Each structure stands twice: as C-alpha cells, then as structure tokens.
Amino acid sequence: MKSSVIIFPGSNCDRDMDVALKKFGFKNQMVWHNDPSIPKSDLIVLPGGFSYGDYLRCGSIASKSKIIKPVIDFANKGGLVLGVCNGFQILTETGLLPGILQQNKFLNFICKNIFVKIKDKENKYFKNIKKDILELHIAHNEGNYFCSEGELKSLEDNNQIAVTYCNENGEDNDQNNPNGAIKNIAGIFNKNKNVLGMMPHPERMIDSYLSGEDGSLFFENLISNFN
Amino acid sequence: MEVTETTAIDHGLKKEEFHKICELLKRVPNITELAIFSAMWNEHCSYKSSRLHLKKMNTKGTKVIQGPGENAGVIDIGDDHAIVFKIESHNHPSFIEPYQGAATGVGGIMRDVFTMGARPIANLNSIHFGSPQHQKTKNLLRGVVKGIGGYGNCIGVPTIGGQTLFDDSYNGNILVNAMTVGLVNKNKIFYSKAAGINKPVIYVGSKTGRDGIHGASMASATFDDKIEEKKPTVQVGDPFTEKLLLEACLELMADNSIIAIQDMGAAGLTSSSVEMASKGKLGIELDLSKVPCREDGMTPYEIMLSESQERMLIVLENGKEDKAKKIFDKWNLDFAVIGKTTDSKKIELVFENKKVAEIPIDLLSENAPLYDRKWKKTKLPQKLKLEKQNFKSLKLNDCLLKILKNPNIADKEWIWEQYDHTVMGDTIQKPGGDAGVVRVHGTQKAIAASIDSSASYCFAHPLTGGKQIVCESWRNLISVGAQPIAITNCLNFGNPEKEKNMGEFVECVEGITEASKYLDFPIVSGNVSFYNETNDKGIKPTPTIGGVGLITNYENMITMDFKEEGNITLVIGKTEGHLDQSVFVKEILNEKKGPPPEINLFNEKNNGETVLNLIDQKLIVSCHDISLGGILVAVAKMSIKGNKGLKINSLKGLQNKFEYFFSEDQGRYIVEIKKINLEKVVKILNENSVHFDELGTITKDQITFDSEVNFTVEDLSKAYKTWLKNYILN
Numbered sequence: 001m002k003s004s005v006i007i008f009p010g011s012n013c014d015r016d017m018d019v020a021l022k023k024f025g026f027k028n029q030m031v032w033h034n035d036p037s038i039p040k041s042d043l044i045v046l047p048g049g050f051s052y053g054d055y056l057r058c059g060s061i062a063s064k065s066k067i068i069k070p071v072i073d074f075a076n077k078g079g080l081v082l083g084v085c086n087g088f089q090i091l092t093e094t095g096l097l098p099g100i101l102q103q104n105k106f107l108n109f110i111c112k113n114i115f116v117k118i119k120d121k122e123n124k125y126f127k128n129i130k131k132d133i134l135e136l137h138i139a140h141n142e143g144n145y146f147c148s149e150g151e152l153k154s155l156e157d158n159n160q161i162a163v164t165y166c167n168e169n170g171e172d173n174d175q176n177n178p179n180g181a182i183k184n185i186a187g188i189f190n191k192n193k194n195v196l197g198m199m200p201h202p203e204r205m206i207d208s209y210l211s212g213e214d215g216s217l218f219f220e221n222l223i224s225n226f227n
Numbered sequence: 228m229e230v231t232e233t234t235a236i237d238h239g240l241k242k243e244e245f246h247k248i249c250e251l252l253k254r255v256p257n258i259t260e261l262a263i264f265s266a267m268w269n270e271h272c273s274y275k276s277s278r279l280h281l282k283k284m285n286t287k288g289t290k291v292i293q294g295p296g297e298n299a300g301v302i303d304i305g306d307d308h309a310i311v312f313k314i315e316s317h318n319h320p321s322f323i324e325p326y327q328g329a330a331t332g333v334g335g336i337m338r339d340v341f342t343m344g345a346r347p348i349a350n351l352n353s354i355h356f357g358s359p360q361h362q363k364t365k366n367l368l369r370g371v372v373k374g375i376g377g378y379g380n381c382i383g384v385p386t387i388g389g390q391t392l393f394d395d396s397y398n399g400n401i402l403v404n405a406m407t408v409g410l411v412n413k414n415k416i417f418y419s420k421a422a423g424i425n426k427p428v429i430y431v432g433s434k435t436g437r438d439g440i441h442g443a444s445m446a447s448a449t450f451d452d453k454i455e456e457k458k459p460t461v462q463v464g465d466p467f468t469e470k471l472l473l474e475a476c477l478e479l480m481a482d483n484s485i486i487a488i489q490d491m492g493a494a495g496l497t498s499s500s501v502e503m504a505s506k507g508k509l510g511i512e513l514d515l516s517k518v519p520c521r522e523d524g525m526t527p528y529e530i531m532l533s534e535s536q537e538r539m540l541i542v543l544e545n546g547k548e549d550k551a552k553k554i555f556d557k558w559n560l561d562f563a564v565i566g567k568t569t570d571s572k573k574i575e576l577v578f579e580n581k582k583v584a585e586i587p588i589d590l591l592s593e594n595a596p597l598y599d600r601k602w603k604k605t606k607l608p609q610k611l612k613l614e615k616q617n618f619k620s621l622k623l624n625d626c627l628l629k630i631l632k633n634p635n636i637a638d639k640e641w642i643w644e645q646y647d648h649t650v651m652g653d654t655i656q657k658p659g660g661d662a663g664v665v666r667v668h669g670t671q672k673a674i675a676a677s678i679d680s681s682a683s684y685c686f687a688h689p690l691t692g693g694k695q696i697v698c699e700s701w702r703n704l705i706s707v708g709a710q711p712i713a714i715t716n717c718l719n720f721g722n723p724e725k726e727k728n729m730g731e732f733v734e735c736v737e738g739i740t741e742a743s744k745y746l747d748f749p750i751v752s753g754n755v756s757f758y759n760e761t762n763d764k765g766i767k768p769t770p771t772i773g774g775v776g777l778i779t780n781y782e783n784m785i786t787m788d789f790k791e792e793g794n795i796t797l798v799i800g801k802t803e804g805h806l807d808q809s810v811f812v813k814e815i816l817n818e819k820k821g822p823p824p825e826i827n828l829f830n831e832k833n834n835g836e837t838v839l840n841l842i843d844q845k846l847i848v849s850c851h852d853i854s855l856g857g858i859l860v861a862v863a864k865m866s867i868k869g870n871k872g873l874k875i876n877s878l879k880g881l882q883n884k885f886e887y888f889f890s891e892d893q894g895r896y897i898v899e900i901k902k903i904n905l906e907k908v909v910k911i912l913n914e915n916s917v918h919f920d921e922l923g924t925i926t927k928d929q930i931t932f933d934s935e936v937n938f939t940v941e942d943l944s945k946a947y948k949t950w951l952k953n954y955i956l957n
Contacts, residue, residue, distance in 0.1 A: 009559065010467050012383025016652040048650075050381045053467025109376050109645045139380070139647045201649075209655045209666075209781060 001226045003028045003043040006071070008062045013048035013085065013203065020203035021045070024219035033067045042226060043080045044071055046087030048139070048201060058101060058142045059089030068094055080124060081195045085140055088187070088197030097190055097197045098155065099147030104140070105180025111139040113211050114178055116163040116186045116200055117170045123193035125162070129221040133170045134163075134214040136200035138178060138186075143199040145181040145188075155188060162187040162196055228258045238265035239444040244596055251590045259527045259576065259584045263591065266494035266532060267501060270447035270757050273595040276723040277755045280736050288749040290712050297418060298339040298490065300751025301411070302713045304777050308667060309413040310674060311345035314353075314406040314717040314773040316756035320442065320461040321403040323454060325370025329354075330378040330464040331536055332405045337382065338490035341473050342539065344417040344480045345409030348651065349665045350379050351678045352389040352405045353717070353771045357398030359634050359954055364393070367401050369955070374464075375405070376645045381466035382473065385654050386646035387663025390678055393634045396686075399450060399761030404717040406773040408676050410667060417480060419489040421507035421542045421568050426486055428500070428511060428566040429548070431555050432472050432538035435496070436521035438463050439534025442493060449722055450761040468537040468560070475558040476539065484547035491538040497531045499540040500566075501574055505592040510571030515578040519561040527578040542568060602729035605689050611807045611821040618885050623935045626815050626889065627859050628946045633814050636856050637950035655781055659868075661706035661852055662774075666781050673781035675709035677774045682767040684823035687808050689731045689768055693738020694826040698893060700774030701746050702852040705835045706896060708785040708842045709776030714743065716753040716772050721765025723757045731768035732757075739770060745828040746835075748774070785842055787851035789869030794848065794925045795905055796873060798858060800834045800895035801918040804886030810856045811889035824891050831894040837915045838896050846908050849899040857889040858922070861897050862930065867944045872926035877933055884935070897922065 003026040007014045014030065021028040021043075031038055038044060051062035062068070068090075075081045075096055083091040091097045104110055116134050118126050147155070155161050164184040166172035172184040179199075187198025205215030228234075235245035238261060248264050249255050256264060270276060286294035292309055293301035299313035317332025337347050352375055357364050368391075379386045384407070439462035479485060487507065489499040496518070504511040515527045521535070543551060548564060555562035569575070574591070576584040630636055643658035655673060656664035662677035679699045685692030697714065704711040716739060721728035743750055759766040778784050789796075806812050807821025841847045849869070853861045862873055881887055900908050912919050923932075930938045 010381070010470055012381075012470065012650060016650065019652060049383060050467060050470075053381070053465070055467070108373075109380055109647070111380075111647045111649065112644050137649055139649060141380075204649045204652055206652070209784075210652065211649055211654075211657075 001026050001043070001223055002041045003045060004031045004038050004041040005045045005047055006031050006033060006067055008033045008051035008065065010051045010053050011047050011049035013201065016203045017045055017047045020206050020215065020219055023206060025223050031067065033065045035067060038070045038074065043082060044074055046083040046090050048085030048087060051086055051090065059086060059093040062090045063093035072096060075195050078192060078194050083197040084201055085199055088199055089142065091195060091197040096195050097188055098151040099145055101142045102144040102146050103142050104144050109141040110178055113137050114200065115166050115168050117166040117172050118163055119161045120159045122159065123189060124225045125196050125222060127225050130217060131214065133166065133168065134217065135212045136202055136214055137204045137211050138200050140199055143181065144179045145185040147182065152182065158191055160189045160191065161185055162189050163198055230255055230258055230261050235261060238262065239269055239447060240265050244268060251594060257584065259531060260586055262528050262532050263497050263584060263586060265444060266497045267591040268595050269444050272494050272498050274755055275596045276598050276600050276757060277732065278597055279599055280733055284736065284740050284750050285743040286750050288713065288747060291749055291751055294751050295753060298342045300713065300715060301343065301416060302751060302775065303413065304672065307413050309411050309416065310775060311340050311343045311409040311411050312407065312715055312773065312775055313339050313752040314404055314715045314771060315339065315754045316717050316719055317403045317405065318400060318719060318756050318759055321371055322401050323457050324461040325367045326374040326377065327461050327463050329371040329374030329403050331462045332403050333375055333378040334464045334466060334469050334536055335492050336405045336407045337384065337469065338492065340407045340409035341476055342417065342488050342490045343411060344415050345411035346477060347384045347407050347409045349408040349663060349676055350384050350386045350405065351663065351676055351773060352386065353678045353680055355392050355394065355397045355402035355769060357393065357401065358395045359393050361398045365955065371403055372642050372645055378464055378466045380647040382470045383650045385648045385650050385665065386643065387648055387654055387665060388658050388676060388678060389643065390680065391639050391642055394682060394767060396767040399764060400759040400766050402719050402769060404771045406678055406715065408674060408775060415480065417485055417488050419487050419503050419506055421487040421503040421509050423486060424509065424568055424570050426545060426568045427543045427548055427564045428513065428568065429541040429543050429551065430518055430538065430563045430565045431541060432560055433465060433468050433535055434519045434521040434561055435525065435530055435533045436535045437525065437529055437533060440529060440532045442534040447758060449758045452762065462534045462536050464536050471558040471560055472537050472539065475555050475560055478554050479551055484544055484551055485541055486544060487542040489540050491540060493534065495532060495534045501588060501591050503540065503542060504574060505588050508572065510569035510573045510575065510588065511566060512569050512575045513566035515576055517563050517565040519563055527576060527583045600723055600729045601726050602733045603726040604730055605734060607688050608820055608822045611812065611818060613806065617816060618883065621815065621885065623884060623888065623932065624937065626811065627863065627936065630810055630814055630856050630860055631863060631943060631946040632950045633810055634950060636810060636860060638948045639951060640948065641951045641955060655784060656707060656786060660787055661703040662709065664707055664778065664784055671780045673778040673784060675704050675707045675776040675778060677703035678771060679703065680769050680771040682769040683808050685731065685735055685770065686767040687821065687823045689734035690738045691823045691826055693735035693770060694742040695823060695893060696770060696772045697739055697742035697746065697748060698826060698831045699854060700772045701748055701835060702896065704774050704776035705839050706785065706787065706850045706852045708783050709778045710839065711748050711774055711776040713749050713751045714772050714774045716750055716770055718753065718755045719759055719766065719769040719771065720757050721760045728765055735768055735770045742826065742828060746832055783842065785847060785850045787849055787865050787868055789865050789871040789899060789925050790848045792871060792925050792927055794899050794901055796897055796899050796922040796925065798895060798897055798920045798922050799838055799917060800830065801892065802858065802887055802890060802895065803892045804883060804890045805892050806886055806890050809889055809891040811885065824893050826893055833915060834894045834917055837912065837917045838898065841908060841911060846904045847898045847900055851897050853895040853897060855891065857891055859888040863943045863947065865897065866930055866940050867947055870940055872929040872940055873923045874926050875923040875932040875936065876921060899925065
C-alpha cells in the first residue's frame with residue numbers, strides 16, 4: 001500500500017506520521033507542498049502542525065497551496081484522504097469537509113490523552129476495528145468543531161460523524177468535551193467517507209512507551225482494510 | 228550626531244568606560260561605533276562582572292565535547308550521537324511583555340542549539356513569579372505560559388519538563404529561563420569560529436526591523452516605575468519563520484558548505500559578527516546596505532542594534548553561495564551576501580558606499596571591561612529553636628493538605644497541558660515526573676532532562692544552596708534511571724554592584740562548582756542574568772540548573788507512580804529532621820529563618836549511585852526523590868500518580884513525626900520494590916553503607932499512618948490538583 005504525506009511549510013507532525021505509516025506497512029513518501037503532482041498513492045495524509053504559521057485562520061493558506069488541487073482531484077475520484085489536526089483544519093478550509101474548527105472553549109492550547117467513540121464503522125478507516133472506544137492524544141489550540149444546523153443534520157443523517165470525545169466508558173457528553181466541539185465531534189467524514197478529518201493524533205499512540213497504543217490499532221486496521 | 232559622555236551614559240555605559248573607549252580608539256567614536264561598544268560591553272554580552280568567577284567552574288569531563296564559550300555545550304552519549312544543550316534567561320523582556328518575552332526566549336535558545344547542527348528534541352523551562360496575590364502575577368503567568376507554548380508548539384519540539392515557583396521577591400522581576408536539548412551527529416557539529424580570508428559572510432532568515440533595539444542593554448539594567456516605556460526593546464517572535472530557518476539550516480549543514488555559523492541573539496548583528504571574527508582572530512567587513520530590512524530608512528545604528536528574531540550569520544566556503552541560496556529560496560527565507568572575512572582584525576562597516584564604523588575587534592572582546600567586584604560572604608544562619616509546643620496543636624493530616632495546596636507544591640498540569648509535550652513521537656516521560664525523557668529517535672537510548680532551582684536555600688546560605696541545586700538535578704535524573712552526564716546553568720541575580728548580591732553570586736557559583744566536581748557532573752554551558760532588580764529591590768539569588776542524563780535502554784526507565792499493591796517502599800538516605808527553610812516551617816509555622824538543609828556530597832553520591840545500581844539490576848519499580856515538602860509530600864505524589872495508597876509503618880523511636888515527615892534533608896529517595904526482592908535490595912544497601920528506612924506497604928487507595936494520617940488517593944488528589952486551576956480561573 002502506498003501513502004503520501006504532504007509537507008507544508010510549518011507542518012511538524014510529518015515525520016511522526018511517516019514513522020507510523022511505515023511501521024504498519026505502508027510504503028510512504030513525503031511530498032513537498034510546491035510539487036505539481038502527487039505520486040501514485042492509495043492514501044494521502046495531511047499531517048499536523050502550523051502550516052504557513054497559521055497566522056490567519058488555521059489551514060486557510062494551505063488550502064490554497066499548489067498541492068491542494070491534486071489532493072482534491074484525488075479525493076473526488078474516491079481516493080482516501082486523511083487529515084489529522086492541522087490536516088483536518090485544512091480539509092475544512094478546502095471544502096472537502098463541512099464546518100470549521102474554532103479556538104478551544106477555554107482559549108488554551110490543550111495537549112493530553114482523551115478518549116473517542118467510533119460512531120461509524122461502515123468505512124475504510126474503521127471497518128473491523130477491534131475496539132469501539134480509542135484512547136488517543138490531542139494537541140491543538142483550534143479544535144472546537146462547529147457547523148451550521150443544516151450541516152450538522154446532514155452529518156448525522158449520513159452517518160458522517162466519525163469519532164466523538166467521550167470518557168473511557170464511551171459517554172460523549174459535556175463533561176468529556178475537551179474543547180467545546182459541537183456534539184463532541186472529534187472527527188468527520190465527507191459524504192462518500194473516503195475523506196476523514198480528525199483532531200486526535202493516532203500517530204502519537206503507536207507503542208506502549210508513548211502515551212498509549214490505540215493509534216496502532218487504527219493504523220493496523222486501516223492497512224488491513226486495504227488488503 | 229556628536230557623541231559625548233552623556234550619549235554614552237544614555238547607552239548604558241559608565242563614564243569611565245566611555246573614556247576608556249576614547250583612549251583605546253585614540254578618538255571619540257561616532258554614534259554607530261558607540262552603539263557597537265555599548266552592545267558588546269554591557270553585562271549581558273561581556274559578562275564583565277561574572278567572568279572572573281565563571282572561570283573557576285568545573286567544565287571538563289570525559290564526556291564533554293564542547294564546554295562554555297560556544298552557542299551551546301556538547302556532550303558525548305556514545306555511538307555517533309552527541310547532545311547539544313543550553314539554558315538562557317529572558318527575564319527582563321518577559322516582565323515588560325510576557326507573551327513575546329517568553330516566546331522569544333524559547334526561540335532564542337532553540338536557535339543556539341540548532342546553530343550547532345543539532346535538531347532540537349526537547350524544551351524545558353523554569354519560571355518564577357511574584358506572590359500569587361500580587362496584582363501582576365496572574366497576567367504575567369498567563370502570558371508567559373502562552374508565550375512559551377505559542378513558540379514551542381508551533382516549531383514542533385516537545386516541552387518535556389519545567390518548574391513554576393512563586394515568591395514575593397519576584398514581584399517586580401519575574402524569571403523566565405528556557406532550555407533546549409538537541410541531538411547531533413558527533414562528526415557534524417558546527418561552531419562559531421570563522422576561518423579563512425575573503426570568505427563570504429551570509430545573512431539568512433527574517434528581515435531586520437526596528438524591534439529589540441537596546442534589548443541587551445535593557446537586560447543589563449535595573450527596573451523602575453517607568454519600565455512599561457521599555458516595551459519597544461522587546462523582540463517579537465515568529466515561530467513559523469524559525470521552523471523554516473531550522474529546516475533550511477539543517478539542510479545546508481548536510482554537506483560542507485559552512486565554515487562558521489552564529490545566531491543573531493542579544494545585540495543582533497553586532498555580537499554575531501564580532502564574535503565570529505574574534506574567535507577566528509580575523510577581521511570582518513560588512514556592507515549594511517545589503518542587509519534585508521523590514522522597514523525603509525533604517526540607519527546603520529538601527530541595523531547593528533536590532534534584535535529582530537530568527538536571523539543567522541554564516542561564513543560560507545567560497546563558491547557555495549548559489550547552492551546555499553537555493554536552499555533558503557526553497558524555504559522562502561531571505562538570503563544575502565553582506566560581507567566577507569578579512570585579515571584586518573577590525574570590524575569595518577560600510578553603508579551607502581561610505582565607511583560608517585571601524586573598530587579593532589580586540590577592543591570589543593578582549594579589552595572589554597572586567598570587574599573584580601566587591602562581595603560579601605553570607606554567614607550560615609542560626610538554626611531555628613523549635614520547641615515541642617510549636618507542634619502541639621498541629622495535626623499531620625491538616626498539615627499535609629495545606630502543604631499540597633501550597634503554590635510551590637501544587638500540581639502544575641494546567642501549565643504543561645498547554646505545551647505540546649508529545650510531538651516528535653519519542654516522549655516517554657511527560658512533564659510532572661522527576662525528569663522528562665525522550666528517546667533518541669530510532670535507537671534504544673533515551674535522554675532525561677530536568678530543570679531545578681531553590682532560591683530560598685540560596686538566599687539563606689548561597690554556598691549550600693548552590694551545592695543543593697546541582698545535587699537535586701543529579702537526583703532527579705537518577706530517579707528516572709538515567710546516568711547524569713552534565714549540566715547547564717542560568718544564574719539569575721540582583722545588582723552585582725551591590726556587595727550582598729555579588730556575594731550571593733560568588734558563593735552560589737562556588738557551591739555549584741564544588742558539587743559539580745564531586746559528582747563529576749560538569750557545566751558545559753550557561754548564561755548570567757544580573758540586574759533583576761526593581762526600585763532597589765532585588766530577587767532572591769536564583770541559579771537554575773538544567774541537567775541531562777542518559778538511559779542506555781529506554782525500556783529500563785523508571786517513573787514515580789506507585790505500581791502494585793503489596794509492594795514495599797523504602798526511604799533511601801538518612802532523615803535527620805532538618806525543618807529550617809522547608810515548606811512546612813514556612814507554610815505551617817510561618818517561620819522564614821534558619822539555614823537550608825546541609826549537603827553531604829559523599830552521601831549524595833553514594834546514595835545516588837546505589838539507587839542507580841538497583842535500577843540497573845531491575846530491582847526498583849518506582850522511584851521519586853524527596854525534595855520540597857519532605858517524605859509525606861513525596862508519598863502523596865507517588866500515590867496520586869499511581870492511584871494507589873500506602874500504609875506507612877509505625878516508626879520506632881521517632882522523636883518528632885513532623886520532623887520525620889516534613890523535613891527536607893537531602894540525598895533521599897523513595898523507592899518501590901517487590902517483596903521478593905527486599906532481601907536482595909537490603910543486602911546491596913548494606914554493602915554500600917546506604918542508610919534506609921522501611922516506609923510502608925502499597926495499598927489499594929488508602930494513605931494511612933497509625934491513626935494520624937488517613938486519606939484516600941482522591942482526597943489528596945483533589946487538594947493537590949485544584950489550587951492552580953482555581954487561582955487562574957477566579
């Protein structure tokens with residue numbers, strides 16, 4: 001399986017994502033934001049970081065960069081595009097995913113372990129995954145997902161909500177919402193479910209000496225869904 | 228503009244210093260030259276008050292590749308790996324503008340490390356604020372934490388440790404000390420010493436603006452009520468550009484294009500160009516019209532003094548300009564050839580085809596003033612006379628709860644949760660432990676780093692305090708299973724022109740040196756920050772020590788959380804019951820006098836090495852050093868982290884339980900061991916003449932001692948974790 005990680009100036013989780021993808025069997029390549037095209041891939045990943053400094057709305061400049069057009073074409077043809085953290089922000093800015101990511105409710109950067117509940121398994125990312133609740137890690141200042149009532153209804157009606165913040169028992173209520181996201185949303189799909197954007201970082205949870213191992217489950221499952 | 232004595236004094240120079248300049252130059256300097264002298268001769272750049280004493284420090288060791296004098300220190304960690312690290316202060320700017328002050332402090336220290344060719348792999352910080360009740364404290368704390376996070380998070384280097392302390396003496400002068408640890412290939416280290424004549428001098432990074440002019444001079448003076456007016460001397464950080472600069476520099480460093488490289492930190496282009504030429508015993512010629520400027524109409528004076536961030540000066544090999552330019556173009560950074568090295572041994576500046584300055588380099592460096600300032604010894608204070616009745620109405624239970632809520636003890640999660648501490652995917656011990664630990668990417672090795680200060684001890688007796696911090700740093704590294712290797716220090720003091728302050732400096736340095744020698748824990752880099760004083764009131768002497776250690780196999784790393792019910796805990800090291808200067812006497816008895824706990828270097832070394840030996844033999848499952856607050860506070864933290872309790876044994880022959888549980892005697896650890904290993908451990912401890920007490924047995928969730936202490940982990944956790952959040956949110 002071939003994957004490509006896009007590097008924008010200011011990306012800082014590109015290496016971590018590269019390490020994770022390779023660890024679980026992807027043949028990964030790094031693609032520079034100024035490249036005109038993307039090599040043949042089964043999966044494109046937009047990594048975390050602060051693309052172009054994120055001095056404007058997070059992800060807005062990256063969404064206009066040269067490499068985005070081929071990413072959009074790839075997604076529109078059904079190719080798998082995963083955006084993590086800043087990658088999720090970029091995906092909403094490109095319009096591939098609805099809604100926006102606002103500043104966290106308490107206006108602070110948050111770096112900690114959280115739990116997410118998988119809301120939909122009828123897709124290439126979570127099909128057959130062994131757990132319903134994953135312990136992952138967040139590290140962001142703008143992860144407070146928001147969208148219009150109409151968009152929310154459409155997300156719900158089409159089962160596009162991918163993961164929600166919850167506690168270890170899967171209760172996805174206000175007490176277990178780290179950043180104020182509407183309906184505890186931590187990640188969403190596009191209508192065809194080939195594009196996934198999520199704030200939590202699975203690539204930081206890939207061995208027992210790091211914060212945890214549920215990220216491993218995510219990647220193992222993802223590659224086995226390809227095979 | 229004519230330069231006079233008054234102009235010189237306005238630039239922070241002393242009258243005598245101005246006359247010395249005229250004498251050395253054999254003429255009166257012009258305004259640009261005066262600016263250069265003032266930048267190079269201020270305390271911050273010249274170390275004129277401290278140099279004599281810093282020379283005595285212990286800077287050598289078998290693992291030291293580079294000691295003080297470079298951008299950062301370098302140590303050998305085996306194979307082709309070396310660790311580059313340093314700590315630096317950004318105190319003055321952070322008080323004036325907390326967000327930018329702290330942010331650029333982090334940016335500056337990271338540049339020092341990657342200038343040497345190392346990729347930063349961890350950041351730490353030590354921040355000191357005034358009393359929590361002081362009107363400025365809350366905003367300063369918020370701003371500093373946001374600034375540190377804002378910069379480090381954006382660059383993508385994990386912040387793995389730190390400390391936050393409060394004390395009245397910082398009401399008018401907060402301390403922000405930032406430390407960076409980087410990893411480099413031992414054979415690819417870059418230095419700042421220029422070599423060769425007619426080599427191109429390259430400017431890269433951000434454009435030069437008018438920010439930070441006089442920053443270094445501002446940091447070399449005391450504060451008064453008009454300090455807010457100094458805001459323009461604070462630099463503005465741009466972490467995004469720094470991230471690009473980091474990647475571009477490392478890309479250029481992959482081959483042999485660079486002869487010398489120096490970041491433009493304090494005193495910007497002035498100090499970077501002078502230092503490179505001075506170290507190479509060369510001259511340097513710069514055409515200031517070629518410097519990329521952010522604003523129109525900048526004068527040579529402004530260009531030379533600007534402290535705009537994210538800039539580097541590089542001496543390249545001839546013919547490598549195009550290749551280098553291509554890399555910087557790729558990263559969208561400015562690149563300009565602004566001059567060349569010469570054999571004149573002078574710094575010569577040209578602007579719009581006119582020579583605007585010409586100064587022999589040695590006048591700026593070797594001939595910079597050097598002061599043997601008068602200093603006063605601090606006598607060891609008399610020991611407190613605590614009588615039985617002092618303790619009569621006290622209950623262990625109440626005391627423990629109160630101490631856990633003390634601002635200097637209480638949990639700091641609200642702070643470090645705002646720092647990305649897991650990016651780069653190698654953080655295996657997060658903040659909140661004895662030391663942060665990151666793996667050396669792709670290997671079994673890991674680096675432990677800790678940052679410590681103890682101003683109360685240093686204030687009470689600087690010599691003992693100096694020794695104590697080095698020991699504490701050593702202990703923190705051992706507690707996670709690391710072999711301590713070397714330290715960096717940030718020496719934060721008041722006005723050196725006062726004998727008392729100078730004495731505190733001299734004696735702290737002496738203490739640091741003595742402990743560093745005894746423990747073979749050399750000092751490889753550092754920074755001095757004097758004049759932390761407002762309206763004649765100085766801070767407590769606050770040397771900060773950053774320690775680095777090596778874990779050869781990260782799977783053997785130790786954490787402090789209690790692991791398993793039924794396991795035994797021991798106190799390693801002797802508890803003498805020294806309460807003076809402890810959190811207990813200050814918080815509970817409201818007593819601030821007395822000497823700090825004594826340092827016995829033999830016991831310190833012996834206890835530490837024995838604990839490390841036990842860890843290496845896999846006989847210890849958790850470990851925590853006993854520091855602020857004493858045994859009971861250490862137990863509470865281990866319980867809270869592990870969500871387990873402890874049944875503390877009834878102690879035979881105990882004279883005063885408050886002394887036992889709250890004293891801050893040094894050289895002690897609490898270790899958790901499995902019952903079946905007890906005999907083995909006791910044998911090793913006895914063979915090495917290490918004193919120990921059997922403290923108790925780990926329980927499900929109750930912390931108990933006879934009938935006097937009785938808590939659930941939850942009770943303690945609540946007390947420990949609420950103070951800071953309540954303080955900030957209310």
